[in-house]
Amino acid sequence: DAGITQSPRHKVTETGTPVTLRCHQTENHRYMYWYRQDPGHGLRLIHYSYGVKDTDKGEVSDGYSVSRSKTEDFLLTLESATSSQTSVYFCAISDGAGGTPNYGYTFGSGTRLTVV
């Protein structure tokens, strides 16, 4: 998707290991989000950021941490991966409640994470 990239696209890791997923944007948008997608649950918000070094928890934040040291990058870290964190992770961006083309989000292509 234009202006937002996620890396890696696929990852297999072992239980108990740390994992970091990266979201990079070139749109200079203020807000960035991490969601996870699971069958039967839709998309659930993990963490979001409303500016550099400003982050907040979402609905399912336990076991996850985030960092945003510059506008373009938002990192999601699983400190000690568990099998329940096997999921597809999506990053999204927006530039706020007003002045945006659609008031919604632009999504990345996702990272498929498998914890074995």
Add this chain to the structure above:
Amino acid sequence: AQSVAQPEDQVNVAEGNPLTVKCTYSVSGNPYLFWYVQYPNRGLQFLLKYITGDNLVKGSYGFEAEFNKSQTSFHLKKPSALVSDSALYFCAVRALESGYSTLTFGKGTMLLVSP
């Protein structure tokens, strides 16, 4: 708290027939409402939105949605389905006036259009 319900896990329709994917919402105050579509192994793509104004909203690929405030619904519709419309559809809501808030998504509805 805001929430979205998509009561159907799957909707089946024959090509050429009209389709409806249902969505109801709960939010404090007036809502922003959205529909997104997800094709296999892809991210979510924006289809259409309701912010204010006309209750019938037109979006991409011939889709439209009707906002009904009294029924707190925002159903997605298309007059004539295509096989290529087969995908996973998500409804989402955010509050309009409570400062900044995040999007809350429904669980998704799989649309299958048969030839």
